[in-house]
Amino acid sequence: MSTQQDQIKRIGVLTSGGDAPGMNAAIRAVVRSCVYYGIEPFGIYRGYEGLIENDVEQMNAGSVKHIIHQGGTILKSARSPQFKTKEGMAQAWENIQEHELDALVVIGGDGTFKGAMEFGNKYDFPIVGIPGTIDNDIYGTDFAIGFDTALNTVVEAVDKIRDTATSHNRLFFIEVMGRDAGFIAMYSGIGGGAEEVLIPEKDRGIEQLFESLERTSKRNKSSRLVIVAEGDKNGSVYDLEEQVKEQFGDRYETKVTILGHVQRGGRPSCGDRVLASRLGVLSVEALRDGKRDIMVGIRNRKVEYTELDHATKRNPKMDKELVRVADIISI
Numbered sequence: 254m255s256t257q258q259d260q261i262k263r264i265g266v267l268t269s270g271g272d273a274p275g276m277n278a279a280i281r282a283v284v285r286s287c288v289y290y291g292i293e294p295f296g297i298y299r300g301y302e303g304l305i306e307n308d309v310e311q312m313n314a315g316s317v318k319h320i321i322h323q324g325g326t327i328l329k330s331a332r333s334p335q336f337k338t339k340e341g342m343a344q345a346w347e348n349i350q351e352h353e354l355d356a357l358v359v360i361g362g363d364g365t366f367k368g369a370m371e372f373g374n375k376y377d378f379p380i381v382g383i384p385g386t387i388d389n390d391i392y393g394t395d396f397a398i399g400f401d402t403a404l405n406t407v408v409e410a411v412d413k414i415r416d417t418a419t420s421h422n423r424l425f426f427i428e429v430m431g432r433d434a435g436f437i438a439m440y441s442g443i444g445g446g447a448e449e450v451l452i453p454e455k456d457r458g459i460e461q462l463f464e465s466l467e468r469t470s471k472r473n474k475s476s477r478l479v480i481v482a483e484g485d486k487n488g489s490v491y492d493l494e495e496q497v498k499e500q501f502g503d504r505y506e507t508k509v510t511i512l513g514h515v516q517r518g519g520r521p522s523c524g525d526r527v528l529a530s531r532l533g534v535l536s537v538e539a540l541r542d543g544k545r546d547i548m549v550g551i552r553n554r555k556v557e558y559t560e561l562d563h564a565t566k567r568n569p570k571m572d573k574e575l576v577r578v579a580d581i582i583s584i
Contacts, residue, residue, distance in 0.1 A: 262292060264355065266359075267297035273398055274521035278526045279383050279398055280296070280327065290538075290541060294311070296327075300329075300331050342371075349378070356379040356381070360382075365382065370546060388433070390434035390436070398528055401522045401524040406512075423506045430512075432453075434452075434571075441480055454571040
């Protein structure tokens with residue numbers, strides 16, 4: 254009698270969307286888990302675009318040696334407007350059949366999972382997602398791959414900026430990634446000792462910032478840092494700088510730093526390497542157990558499976574306790 258585990262003989266793995274440190278560790282774990290369980294692993298280059306163009310290569314345990322410490326993704330990543338079309342999906346399905354793949358593991362974020370969900374439903378094909386995004390804006394896991402490394406990158410930069418801010422008695426506005434979610438801003442703001450953190454989830458208005466700066470001005474602090482998520486509702490960091498100048502005149506010498514894509518790169522932290530390795534193994538085991546259309550995650554240190562539909566439609570909420578802590582220690 255054939256079991257689900259017997260039916261999974263070939264698994265394809267791809268990375269899609271924005272790269273995140275730790276993706277290589279996840280690829281490594283998927284490939285080596287496949288080898289461990291007697292499954293043939295296939296790497297798909299450039300995400301869904303590579304699947305359409307048949308950029309697929311069989312892998313083995315040696316294919317992923319010496320990559321656990323590397324940032325980015327050896328499988329590359331690309332946006333694929335074609336994959337949203339009927340013709341693009343049909344070509345991708347044809348290539349899956351050509352390589353006789355039985356399932357896919359997709360590593361990425363919201364857009365990656367939406368594409369996987371649509372494709373899996375259309376062709377009744379098993380797919381499991383691994384959350385990989387520095388924004389940490391995926392529902393169903395406490396942390397996504399890449400978030401911890403991005404935080405360390407940001408905090409290291411903030412520490413260096415504070416040295417300059419202190420030396421010149423300046424106010425720095427530091428923009429970090431987070432168009433729809435302020436997790437990077439909130440965590441790095443607390444870890445970097447910022448005077449104020451501005452995030453999309455909590456629009457307290459420009460007056461809150463003015464009150465904070467007025468308070469620190471009376472204390473004659475030698476440096477002031479404001480961490481701003483790029484999706485903050487008060488406008489860009491340059492807009493904020495201008496409003497502060499209008500409000501306080503020459504009382505503050507202001508500077509703006511936009512960290513940008515430096516947050517995506519670099520060697521993954523130990524935390525991201527361990528998380529990616531756990532999720533990579535779990536993704537293969539989930540497919541062997543007959544699971545599909547789910548994302549593997551870790552919540553409260555325990556494995557959790559979340560339907561892709563929920564992972565893409567629900568937004569993780571900002572921890573109110575973090576906001577409270579940030580307010581208290583920034584006085």
